Amino acid sequence: MPVMTYMEASRQALAEEMRRDPMVWAVGEDLGRGGVFGQYRGLIDEFGADRISDAPISESCILGAAVGAAMMGTRPVVEMRFSDFALCAVDELVNQAAKARYMFGGQTRVPLVVREPIGMWRSSAAQHSQSLEAWYAHIPGLVVAVPATPADNKALLKAAIRCDDPVVYMEHKGLWPLEGEVPAGDVVGEFGKARLVREGGDVTIVSWSAAVHTVAEAAVRLAEEGIDAEVIDLRTLWPWDQGAVLGSVGRTGRLLVVQEAVAVAGFGAEVAAFVAERLHKALKAPVKRLGAPRIPISYAPVLEDEVRVRTEAVVAAARGLVEY
Amino acid sequence: MPSGESSPATNLDVNRHLAQFRQMCRIREFEKAAIKAANERLVLGAIHPSIGQEAIAVGVCSNLRRDDIILSTHRGHGHTMAKGADALAMMRELFGRAGGYSQGKGGSMHIADFSVGMLGANGVVAANINIAAGAAHAIRLKGEDRVVVCFFGDGAINRGPFLEGLNWAGVFRLPILFVCEDNGFAATTRTHAMTAGDGPAARAEALGIKAEIVDGNDLFAVDAAARELIGIVRKGTPRFLLARTYRLTGHTSADTAPYRPQEEVAERWLNDPIDNCRGVLERAGVAAAELAAIARGAEDEMRQAYEMARDSAWPARELAYADVQDVGDPREVAF
Numbered sequence: 068m069p070v071m072t073y074m075e076a077s078r079q080a081l082a083e084e085m086r087r088d089p090m091v092w093a094v095g096e097d098l099g100r101g102g103v104f105g106q107y108r109g110l111i112d113e114f115g116a117d118r119i120s121d122a123p124i125s126e127s128c129i130l131g132a133a134v135g136a137a138m139m140g141t142r143p144v145v146e147m148r149f150s151d152f153a154l155c156a157v158d159e160l161v162n163q164a165a166k167a168r169y170m171f172g173g174q175t176r177v178p179l180v181v182r183e184p185i186g187m188w189r190s191s192a193a194q195h196s197q198s199l200e201a202w203y204a205h206i207p208g209l210v211v212a213v214p215a216t217p218a219d220n221k222a223l224l225k226a227a228i229r230c231d232d233p234v235v236y237m238e239h240k241g242l243w244p245l246e247g248e249v250p251a252g253d254v255v256g257e258f259g260k261a262r263l264v265r266e267g268g269d270v271t272i273v274s275w276s277a278a279v280h281t282v283a284e285a286a287v288r289l290a291e292e293g294i295d296a297e298v299i300d301l302r303t304l305w306p307w308d309q310g311a312v313l314g315s316v317g318r319t320g321r322l323l324v325v326q327e328a329v330a331v332a333g334f335g336a337e338v339a340a341f342v343a344e345r346l347h348k349a350l351k352a353p354v355k356r357l358g359a360p361r362i363p364i365s366y367a368p369v370l371e372d373e374v375r376v377r378t379e380a381v382v383a384a385a386r387g388l389v390e391y
Numbered sequence: 392m393p394s395g396e397s398s399p400a401t402n403l404d405v406n407r408h409l410a411q412f413r414q415m416c417r418i419r420e421f422e423k424a425a426i427k428a429a430n431e432r433l434v435l436g437a438i439h440p441s442i443g444q445e446a447i448a449v450g451v452c453s454n455l456r457r458d459d460i461i462l463s464t465h466r467g468h469g470h471t472m473a474k475g476a477d478a479l480a481m482m483r484e485l486f487g488r489a490g491g492y493s494q495g496k497g498g499s500m501h502i503a504d505f506s507v508g509m510l511g512a513n514g515v516v517a518a519n520i521n522i523a524a525g526a527a528h529a530i531r532l533k534g535e536d537r538v539v540v541c542f543f544g545d546g547a548i549n550r551g552p553f554l555e556g557l558n559w560a561g562v563f564r565l566p567i568l569f570v571c572e573d574n575g576f577a578a579t580t581r582t583h584a585m586t587a588g589d590g591p592a593a594r595a596e597a598l599g600i601k602a603e604i605v606d607g608n609d610l611f612a613v614d615a616a617a618r619e620l621i622g623i624v625r626k627g628t629p630r631f632l633l634a635r636t637y638r639l640t641g642h643t644s645a646d647t648a649p650y651r652p653q654e655e656v657a658e659r660w661l662n663d664p665i666d667n668c669r670g671v672l673e674r675a676g677v678a679a680a681e682l683a684a685i686a687r688g689a690e691d692e693m694r695q696a697y698e699m700a701r702d703s704a705w706p707a708r709e710l711a712y713a714d715v716q717d718v719g720d721p722r723e724v725a726f
Contacts, residue, residue, distance in 0.1 A: 092532060117532060123562060128555035131521020132528055138510055139460075139529035162515055163522060170501040171511055172493030173714035208716050232716040258718050306719030 068248040073214075076221040076249045077106050077238065081144060083253065084228040085114055088142065091228055092118040095129055095146025095182075103148050104184065104243045126155035130181060134163045137179040142228060150183035150237060151194050164233040165208030180227040180234045185213075186277055186327055187371060188240035193363035196371075198276070198328035203235040204304040204337070210234040210258055211304040215279040217247035219302055222256030229255065239277040239327075259306030267295030270321040270385050273312055273338055275301040278327045278376060285381035292382075294389050304334050309341060316342050320351035321388040325381055330358030352391035355384050403611075403675050411453055411610055412672060412682065415445040415665050416689035418469040421478055424697040425468070425485055425499075429644040433701055434485045436498040439466040443608070443639030446664035447572050448473040450613025451540055451632070454621045460508045460526050460539040462519040465500045466572075467512035470542050476504040482696040488703035495706035496714075508537075517547035520556035520569070527565035531627070538624045539567040546577025548591045557598045560629040568617070568624045569595065569631045572607060574638040579650050595631035607634030608664040611671060637662070 071079070085091045092114075093107065099121045101108030111119040122129045126147065133143040147153040153160065164177045185198045203211045212227055212234060214220040220238060227234040264279060265286050274282045279300040286296040297315050301307050316322045322342050324335035335356040343354050359374040422440045429438055441448065448469035452461065455474065463470040472478060476492070484491030485499050492502050503511035510526060513519040523541035530537045547553055548571065560567050571591040575582060588594065592602035605616045613634060620630040637659040641648035648656070669682050712721050 123555070123558055125555040125559060127551055128521045128524060128559045131518065131552060131556070132525030132559060135462075135510070135522035135525025135527075136529040136532070137525070138505075138522070139526050139533075141529045141532060143525075158515055158518055159521060163513075163518055167511065168716070169714050170493055170497045171503040171505070172491070172496055174492070174503055174505045175510070207721070210716065210718060230717070232718070 069251055070246055071217055071249050072243065073217045073220050073238070073245045073247070074104055074106050074243040076217040077224050078108065078110065079249070080221040080224040081107070081228070082110060082113065084225055085110075085118060090140060091142045091144065092120060093144040093146060094120040094122050094133060096122055096124055096148060098146060102146060104240070106243070107146070126152050127159055130156035130159035131163065133179045133181070134159055134167065134177055137177045138167065138175050143179045144228060145179055145181040147181060147183045149195050150185045150199050151197050153181065153183045160209075160233070160235070161206050165206050168232065169208060176231045177233045178231045180224070180236050182236045182238060184240045185237045186239040186241055187364055187375065190366050190368065190371065191364070192366040196364035198326070200237055200276070200304055201328060201332065201334040204334055208233065209305060211237065212258065212302070213237045213276040213304055214302060215239070215242070215276050215300050217245060218249045219256060219262070221249050222254050223302065225253070226256040226258060230258070237276065241277050256302070258303045259308055260302065261308035261311040262300040262302055263311070264298035264300050265296065267297040268319055269295045270323060270388050271297045271299065271312070271315040271319045272323045272325060272381070272385060273299045273301060274325040275304065276327065278325050281376060281378055282325050282381055284378045285385065288378065288382050289385055292386065294385060296385055312338060312342060313345060316346055317349055320349055322350070323355045323357065323381070323384050323388060325376055326358045327376060328358055329361050330356055331361045333358050352388040355388055357381060357384050403671070405672070405675060405677060407453070408610070408668070408672060409677065409685070411449045411614065412665070412668050413685045413689065414449045414453070414473055415610065415668060416686045417478065417692065418445045418448065418472050419665055420689040420693035421472060421481070421696070422468055424693040425482070426640070426644045428486065428697060428701070434499070435487060436500070437643045437645070438485060438499045439643055440640045441466045441469040441638070443659070443663065444572055444574060444636045445469050446610040446613050446668065447570065447607045447634045447636060450610050451568075451570055451617040453614065454617045455538070455540065458508055459537050460510055462510050462523040462526065462539065462541045463512045464519060464543055464547070465512060465514050465516070466544065467502060467542070468499070471502050471504065471509050471512065474504070474509045475507040476502070476509055478693065479696045479699055480504070482700040483703050486700040486703065487705070488700055489706045490703055494710050496710070517543060517550035517552040519543060520547065520552045521559070523567055524556045524559040524565060527560065527567040528563060531563065531565055536625055537566070538621055539565070540570055541567060542570045542572060544577070545571060545573040545575070545582040545591060548594055549577070549586060553594070554598070557595060557600055557629070561599045564627050565629055566624050566627050567629045568620055569600070569629065571631070571633045573633055573635050576638055576642065578642050579646065579648070592631065592633045600629050600631045602631035602633055604633045604635065607636030608662050608667055610664060610668045636664075639663070
């Protein structure tokens, strides 16, 4: 299997989808130059400026125009550079894209993908570092994808582009250079299908996006201590693989949810509550969440690291559940 | 005005203008019936009548093809009907009944009829401007010769999408006609009190989009301006039409508009666009009885629509769960 970066995988997915379907086009700031992270590099040479389209710095119009263009039968891939900037276009995403199909009684679909890079990226500070996935999981009508690996970034982006409903597609900035095996050819992901990162019988650790890698590291350390952690990467938060999580926690009796985002009202709360409601009697320990404290992300590395969920914290939390 | 023996209006295309007169009457009667229904609590949500603004909707839309696109506002009944939507399906939607355009999920502010190119009323002021820009962008990408007309009010020019959408249309040379219906009020506040600078046309011109100003209560003036501008737009150049008018009712059917003097409103009723149109047609030789029959026909049609909507069933409960999105069935995961 070819090895490539998370960034290259997404570029390949977009290029393949644009070749397959002439109605797919990308629009956003600085796409002609390749995008902030290089995820569009070279595409303008193959597809031209109409389909790899540079937009003014008008987030509201980029997303609003994508809504109109999607209603007219094209399939826009919208680039927001940072999920923080997509907040300038929340009306267009939440009030327009997410609702149009429903409030117009099914007369239209809004098949757009909005790419919103999330997460901490060294010293990017409070307006370039947020993980806002829970906001969108809360909104009826939106699909939320949070790929953690190069393979998933290819497969899920393809699925997002083919989806007839609006997809909030959240790539993690820290993952762009991550290398991994990516299946060649037209492999299309499935929303709501988790990835079993590692099997284990002692504790279930559920995570998504970059935090999956922290959890995987923690699982290796836990194994050295004789604790077998089962690690689940949700891959998409709406829909999310409730069956996989219930099945796993049903076996292990212990659940730890790990997210980079602020823990308060985060998606981890949804997973925790869902499991607690259904598996109360099967639980051997209280459900546990790990996430950032409710403070903005800082600039200085030492302050930034203060909110980061580290491997040691995951190990300690999992150990605590097993020893409960 | 041409001089000579003939009536100044004899060069009118009478059949065209009779059809426009009829459409204006239909819009007026639809909204009168809707207001009556709102007063009777048959319409449950807010409705925003466009009484007094009918000439703009009709004058613009009668220059569009069926496959052309319009985007409307929260005050969108007139635009929607002028584009060819079905009055009964609209009335049913206002009543929240089965057979409404959105199956009772939208109401007045979310009426759409995609089959006639009406891509939606919108409950958020100015939000339709960006969507319209995108619809026009798609037309350009596909190499079609359709046009988009985006209606909005004078209140919308103070929201960001006005700037962003007009800039977008100019940058990408999109086939879009922006129609600003300047009725003087942003909800219940006089717009000029909230607007810096010289207003809508000046702002459009500042963004490089040529603007034309027209009397929005003169159907014939709107019709002529729209015909010319839509011709230009169809070749791929955005244009802006500022139509000055007046909202003869309150902001919503429940708004008695105490914020403006009765004398002002009474004076504005003397400039009713439907009466203006009737006067021109009469002077052109159309019998008053024929015009009265058209008005009566519109009244009868809308009374029937009202009665049929009132007698229509509520939507099936199951529809609450339909058309949310393809994945993640809300019935399975809500509880």
